[in-house]
Amino acid sequence: MSWLVLIVAGVFEAVWATALGRxxxxxxxxxxxxFAVALVISMAGLGYAMRELPVGTSYAVWVAVGASLTVAYAMATGTEPVSLARVLLILGIVGCVVGLKVVP
Incomplete structure (x- = not known):
């Protein structure tokens, strides 16, 4: 359950980051x-997840999910340029997050 809450908290990080820019x-x-509502939800979810998951892993996953979705959304809406290199780098971040989940 903590992993699911952490991922949702990361999604809300992307929401508050985008709202902050706007x-x-x-x-x-x-x-x-x-921004304010998403920030509170995001932080509460991160705090909840950290009750069971290691702090370093939790924070890394939270940041990676939020950053990846923020950039992906910006590219999808045309706010940031799309390139193969950028897409591959974002996929690399996602791959590292998956690695944190599967490696003991």
Whole structure:
């Protein structure tokens, strides 16, 4: 269960990171509210997962999921350029996260 919560927390990290960028320095209400709510959910999920999972692994997975989804979303929406190298690097991050799960 902790792994599932950790992955969901990572998804919410991507939400708050994207909302933070769109808040324009917290001057836009909608993205600022989304940022705050997603941040609380993300941190609560990370804290919950860390009760059973090692701190280093939890943090690495949380950051990797959030960063990968944030970049993937930005590329999908045209905010950031898409290239084969960027896609392969993101897949490398995902591969490392999977490795943390399968290696004892």
């Amino acid at each position: 808040s324009e320095g917290f001057t836009r209400l909608g993205p600022t509210v989304v």
